[in-house]
Amino acid sequence: EDQVTQSPEALRLQEGESSSLNCSYTVSGLRGLFWYRQDPGKGPEFLFTLYSAGEEKEKERLKATLTKKESFLHITAPKPEDSATYLCAVQAVSGGYNKLIFGAGTRLAVHP
Amino acid sequence: DGGITQSPKYLFRKEGQNVTLSCEQNLNHDAMYWYRQDPGQGLRLIYYSQIVNDFQKGDIAEGYSVSREKKESFPLTVTSAQKNPTAFYLCASSIDNRNTEAFFGQGTRLTVV
Numbered sequence: 001e002d003q004v005t006q007s008p009e010a011l012r013l014q015e016g017e018s019s020s021l022n023c024s025y026t027v028s029g030l031r032g033l034f035w036y037r038q039d040p041g042k043g044p045e046f047l048f049t050l051y052s053a054g055e056e057k058e059k060e061r062l063k064a065t066l067t068k069k070e071s072f073l074h075i076t077a078p079k080p081e082d083s084a085t086y087l088c089a090v091q092a093v094s095g096g097y098n099k100l101i102f103g104a105g106t107r108l109a110v111h112p
Numbered sequence: 113d114g115g116i117t118q119s120p121k122y123l124f125r126k127e128g129q130n131v132t133l134s135c136e137q138n139l140n141h142d143a144m145y146w147y148r149q150d151p152g153q154g155l156r157l158i159y160y161s162q163i164v165n166d167f168q169k170g171d172i173a174e175g176y177s178v179s180r181e182k183k184e185s186f187p188l189t190v191t192s193a194q195k196n197p198t199a200f201y202l203c204a205s206s207i208d209n210r211n212t213e214a215f216f217g218q219g220t221r222l223t224v225v
Contacts, residue, residue: 102154
């Protein structure tokens with residue numbers, strides 16, 4: 001069964017304290033792994049797409065990496081404005097169509 | 113600006129009523145999706161549409177209905193048959209269904225009163 005698990009569920013950091021969020025997945029033939037940021041009461045905002053093991057992408061203080069079984073979202077020297085829920089999703093094939101399977105997310109709180 | 117617009121932002125429904133959530137996009141995307149988000153759970157797919165006049169059920173379609181009469185519009189109706197409709201509903205679109213790099217609207221929070 002295709003599945004996405006994110007850890008930890010919640011993470012509290014001090015401003016400037018770097019850390020990583022984990023997304024482990026099981027899917028038959030990975031066609032893409034996606035990271036989103038979601039602020040409370042808002043829709044998810046697209047961050048990155050990764051397609052193959054070894055691929056890395058960066059945006060400001062965020063860096064996403066991909067292996068054959070998991071992806072990491074590294075946050076370097078975070079600021080309070082990085083506080084949000086980070087969602088991971090994989091593209092899977094089901095019933096002849098492509099769909100996204102989402103993890104439950106990691107709630108990140110960065111304190112000054 | 114290109115994007116996806118959902119309305120209303122908040123919606124209250126009495127038991128036994130049908131309500132319709134609006135989703136409009138001007139990204140010229142072929143594929144559109146409806147997801148439901150509940151606390152502590154991942155987003156779950158309700159319905160999706162690959163092209164105008166075509167749509168398929170997702171993982172949790174019972175109690176919901178959709179239409180796709182125009183490329184830009186994909187409204188979702190929550191019927192009285194949906195037993196637990198209180199949730200955050202998100203509409204998304206992608207270029208096509210082969211590429212599911214999806215962009216989301218700002219969501220509609222539906223509450224049953």
